[in-house]
Amino acid sequence: MKILTVCSTGLGSSFMTQLNIEKALKQLGVSGVETDHMDLGSATPNDADVFFMGRDIADSGQGLGDVVALNSLIDMNEITEKVKAALERHGVQVPGKE
Amino acid sequence: MWLYEILQGGKVLEEFLRPGAVLYEDNVEGWQQAVDEAAQPLLDAGTIRPEYVDAIKESIAKPGGTYMDLGSGVALAHARPEAGVVQTSLSALHVGQPFLLADDPDHPITTMFCLAAEDANKHLSLMQALATFLSSEANQERLAKVSSSQELESVLTAVEQ
Numbered sequence: 001m002k003i004l005t006v007c008s009t010g011l012g013s014s015f016m017t018q019l020n021i022e023k024a025l026k027q028l029g030v031s032g033v034e035t036d037h038m039d040l041g042s043a044t045p046n047d048a049d050v051f052f053m054g055r056d057i058a059d060s061g062q063g064l065g066d067v068v069a070l071n072s073l074i075d076m077n078e079i080t081e082k083v084k085a086a087l088e089r090h091g092v093q094v095p096g097k098e
Numbered sequence: 099m100w101l102y103e104i105l106q107g108g109k110v111l112e113e114f115l116r117p118g119a120v121l122y123e124d125n126v127e128g129w130q131q132a133v134d135e136a137a138q139p140l141l142d143a144g145t146i147r148p149e150y151v152d153a154i155k156e157s158i159a160k161p162g163g164t165y166m167d168l169g170s171g172v173a174l175a176h177a178r179p180e181a182g183v184v185q186t187s188l189s190a191l192h193v194g195q196p197f198l199l200a201d202d203p204d205h206p207i208t209t210m211f212c213l214a215a216e217d218a219n220k221h222l223s224l225m226q227a228l229a230t231f232l233s234s235e236a237n238q239e240r241l242a243k244v245s246s247s248q249e250l251e252s253v254l255t256a257v258e259q
Binding site: 007008009011012013015016019020023040053054056057060070071072073074075076079 | 157160161162163164165166167168169170172174176177178179213215221225226228229230232233235238
């Protein structure tokens, strides 16, 4: 399974979101999920199973497939909850711990 | 690979925040002024060229430019390295009265970081430190209450990563 974070430049906001998603995966006790960040213009549906991005560019990203819109890129509660849901959607086992 | 586990520890934020690069204003006239003020210390230090500031403003003004809003009133102003970055560096501006990113009422901002990333790899440790710092609710609360540049500096640098 692969999660890609996307923003307009592919360097700042998306990178920060990737780091926070890795933190969430660690907190959830899930390993083996690949993560990366990229700019919206370069991302293609084949690049990942799930695409995380800020709510304002989520409409432009709809063609990518499974798109998750984040209200905040630094709210660990929201990120952890949405990562967990995405993992479950794609059949990845999430151990019970937070 | 767990990027998050690389480069744990160390006072990375302090290392990249240039002296005089932490600013406070009671008020700004709008997001353009906030970008100008936040970027000025990096311009003065020569770590960015003036066209980098223009590129940030162009990005924000474009549709979807509010991607720089990280949430909790924090914005990360940045553009591509080729837009005019000389050296990886960071500055920060806190504004007492929130301003609206891209004039959008959905995006009130009180803290704007200006990030200059030399390339995609060199800013790894800086981004990691910033992500660790900003994803803490306690730090978000501390940041929101800042009322001087000295206070902003102590919030940003006194925290052990």
